[in-house]
Amino acid sequence: MNISGIRLTNSPLETSRLGKKFSRYLKPGAVVFLTGGLGSGKTTFVKGIARGLGIKKAVTSSSFILAREYPEKNFCHMDLYRINKKQFMDAGLQEYVSEKGITAIEWSEKIRALWGDFRRNKKYIVNFKILKDNRRKIIYYVPGD
Template sequence: MSRLELDSRSATETQELGRLMAGALEPGDVLVLTGDLGAGKTQLTKGIARGLGIDDEVTSPTFALEAIHEGGRMPLYHFDLYRLHDADELGDAGLWDVLGTDGVCVIEWGEQFADELGDERVDVLVTRAEDEVEAGGEPLRHIELVSHEARGDALVAAVADVLRGQGPA
């Protein structure tokens, strides 16, 4: 298991982190984004889309459950599982159709289905530090990447390298 901890001082920085992360993503990668409402999960996803070369408007697909964004170097399958309560609903949401295929899956609120998703994922925990407000009035965000298997370890290491300026951006 690999772990990487980062801080973001604004929505713009969170998007930039996502853009940099996108350079390390490969088809089949799965990111499970966890955090309270407004923590920055969708901002991170917006950055991932930009980093993949996708120009679509990215919003959280809370009611549609899934948004497919194409036009970049690979598709981005963006899920919001907030409204799901049972693992049997994952198939109806379309998750099994795209998981591990030709694009990256970004799953908001997927932590409740960790057992069903398996270890081939990287958990991305986004928390707001309300007591640590930056100059622009935004709370500091702590972002932690946690892998569970070899590909996840490689992804976390690649993101760390990119952030240190040692890899592709």
């Protein structure tokens, strides 16, 4: 799989499998900025990433939890739905983006300024769009491209 490009999926299972495949490209320090509307498949994709990293625990949507760490696999799953940049900084969430681990950030378009941060980390943007019913369009970018 090329790291930039467009994919279509037709079920949640296909989306999580795509996340699992994508996880193979993620090296320590990778930050995955997930964007796209409610129910578009971000958490489903992150579940696949987590599975690919060997995380056995269930990954759940974290809209009420700003950051959930899976320290045994150096993985952190964040959700910015409810916060702005000031709250992000005040909560010290930038500390969770490490150079050793992998970070997946849902609703990352809420704090677009973050896309330019973390200069020493490899960054990806993955955008989700509902086409209809169970069909989703997933687009990979590398910020700055």
